[in-house]
Amino acid sequence: MTIKIQNQTFILHHFGAIFWQEKSILLVSDVHFGKVSHFRKHGIAIPMEAILENFKRMDTLINDFKPQTIIFLGDLFHSTINNEWDLFMNWAKTVPQEIILVKGNHDILTDNHFEEIDIKVVPKLVIDSFILTHHPLEVSTLYNFCGHIHPGIKLKAKGKQFLNIPCFFRKPNQMILPAFGEFTGNFYLKPTNKDLVYGITPEKVIEITLQ
């Protein structure tokens, strides 16, 4: 699904990523690499195969969009150093694109870990009239792209039908990205009549009718 914000073109992908066409930037938020290994290290047997899915999805996106830059909007690596970090380093080395991390609350590794593998770490990033952060900004004169809250939406229809899905949540001056990572929960938001909501299904992104 393609949308326009301030005359710029953004493609919303059902993996929960956004491709900014004019700048050739891939925006991804809340991947939470390392989380599965973190659990396993503490005796909780989450299937290991779940680790690899995030890498596969990243590769798919990079192949499809061929971006020049990849920007992670925080919560990239959700743990202290564990063996999944090695997997991540190996993956990052195979990616020729520039990678930038806007630091999130779960990114507890020190910046030099990322810098060693050529990932630039910043607290926030301003590109033209857009500002990229991990936490949603309360007030800003710039348009804010952010993550952190793992937005989801509750839907209903006739016949007592209900459904909860993750979504992109667009406010007049802000776009909140869904969590990219598998094995992360949603926080359900209620839109106002100024908001737009794009729901995620396994095949595509759909704009939600608000009522």
Place this chain on the structure above:
Amino acid sequence: MNNKELFKIAENWFSEQNWKPFPFQKHTWKAFLQGKNGLLNAPTGSGKTYALWFPIILSYIKENPEYKTKHKSGLKAIWITPLRALSVEIKQAAEKLASDLGTQLTVGIRSGDTSASERARQKKKMPDLLITTPESLQLLLATKDYSKIFANCNAIVVDEWHELLGTKRGVQMELALSRLKTINPKVLIWGISATIGNLELAQEVLLGTYQNTLKNSVLIKASINKKITVKSIIPEKIETYPWRGHMGLHLIDEVAQIIRNSRTTLIFTNTRSQCELWFQTLLDKYPEFAGDMAMHHGSIARETRTWVENAIRNEDLKVVVCTSSLDLGVDFAPVETIVQVGGPKGVARFLQRAGRSGHQPGKESVIYFLATHAMELIEASALKKAAANTIVEDRVPYLDSYDVLIQYLNTLAVSDGFFPADIFKEVKTTFCYQNLTPEKWQWILNFITQGSQSLQHYDEYKKVEIEENGLFKINSRKIAMQHRMQIGTIVGDAVLHVKFLKGSYIGSIEEWFISKLERGDTFIFAGKKLEFFAIKDMKVLVRKANIKKAAKTVSWMGGRMTFSAQMSQLLREELYLLEKNINSIEAKALQPIFIRQKKESIVPNSNQFLIETFKTREGFHAVFYPFEGRFVHEALASVLSYRISLLSPITFSLAYNDYGFELLSDQEIDIQAVLDNDLFSTSYIHDDLQKSLNATEMARRKFRDIAVISGLVFTGMPGKPIKTKHLQSGSQLLFEVFRDYEPENLLLKQAYIETFEHQMEEGRLIQALERIATQDIILKNCGKPTPFSFPIITDRLREKLSSETLADRIAKMTASYLRE
């Protein structure tokens, strides 16, 4: 001392109390002293504690002739009770006996309420007779050198075994017994059970498949016949009976009259919220009861509950509104009358509650049944029959509960470690795991040591380690502590303690209710109007609210109960009879409803299977009436909607109660197509049920408990702040991850099997379909909802099933705006 002399001691004691031992008590003494295991079938208040404490103490006397002067310390017997509230009373009985008989035996309690210092003292020197819960017994198995504690434990009594049987706590018990039998091969195992339909099986499950234990055992029945009278509470104006409305408050004046006419009355409600509401309304309408009434349910502080229990015993109270929290144990002589509000759903439970009254021998028990809506009057009538003919249900034991086994193996690994070959042999002797294969055993060992079935080089999974000599052991202190905390966790919603700002503790409450409150909101809890202040450190801080402020009543999720097979059959028979025979008061009360029902539809007879369709603002309804009980209806609704969804893409919302089920859709449902395509067929039923399960969320919900028990979801200590938040994840997410990446995982499979066998009851489903096949299908297109359909279509707890794509469904759906 020979057995005859020992008997004399017991009989002398009885005559000193001016009592006479019952035959069942004597039988039990004899069997026990002959070294037999057994199951004693005796109701509460019949003197069952004396049936077993006596021979335990007598056999100590037999082996220690100098028992009056010399005291041999060390644990000699364990008494397991499923409810720690009951332990004080059991302890008092044991202490009295031990001292009256001149022994120096000590008695102690070990449960979640026991202080850390007391537990440490016990660890150094165990009491001779220990009263404990299944969880606390597991925790003892998780302590270092536990085998020394149990080395001379010669008897284990499992009280209220019927309550444990058919639950995973029962499986925990089976495993613990298998261990204790090896530690001390001489140990005698006894169970005490109320009447259930399958007592012989209960005995087998308790004693295990280990040949000698079972062979050397007896089943003793107390056969105390008690007259039970069931009366329906019917309003004077029966035309006004509500079609639904599960609170029953419209009959509060009739109940007040009953309370006035009786010494002490217990009012049983089915949920804690109903309990709160009844208490509050009684107090508002009849302030004269104020000093003489109390409330008792599982979320109220233990001190308050104990106070209430004592007050009942001392006849200080006129009426107590309660829930199943007063079902077990505790003898209340002054209780004269029982009121049951709403359907009790099971005959055994109903009879047990009836038995709470008229405890003195020879007295009859009176129980009033208050039907909260018209259809429940049929239930009232069926229960009368059941009481007259003593029809009771079976309790179905669990098989192959991998989650409990994983928990147990971790427990053994935490304490002294274990060698798999030894433990496999023991586990195989339990009823639950009698069919455990070496392959599945290996799967479980891999799961606890590797967290998977194949080793990956980058994996850092750490839980149970295999030491050089082959010992399976947990060495990480952190993981060990995490596991110990997990053992006692009750599976349920996160629970928070409610406290006054000034500090005193009121009770505990489910987190989801509190999450809906904002500061300043008023709610009723434990009979008090409280104002919500804040949540701090897992505690809900409140203060007394202004009496005049409108309040929300706390509601609890609680399990929804279903009719047993026996109850369903009784209910069907009763319905068919009531339609013809208008002599009973229930039938008379039902007439106005039946007349309304017949305006648009019919009251089915035994040859008819009724299906109603109608349209409302909500969509298209199809309501089916098999009268088979809620669980069978869940399965039927699931299979039927699945089969319909194969004909064309459609989405259903499903609702059920004990009478029937509803399929609701935004599209019209073609019932003729259902009949033409023979969708009630029993062929491929297993397959279709399995597939429909994937389409609904039932297995997903079962997985929640499994994930908690097997340690996949870490809940922390109840009431204590969770310091391990970084290890928390939802069981919903886990379910999806397992389904997508490890579909062969045994715990995931267990979720499906449990849904099938414990919830769906596939066997009953097939019988129901076979019965429907012999009936004439009556399809009624109604202009509006009928009285029969009303309680079902207004139920908000629903399941969904869809064959449309997510995208197609979303296209039809909307999200509502925030109200600003």
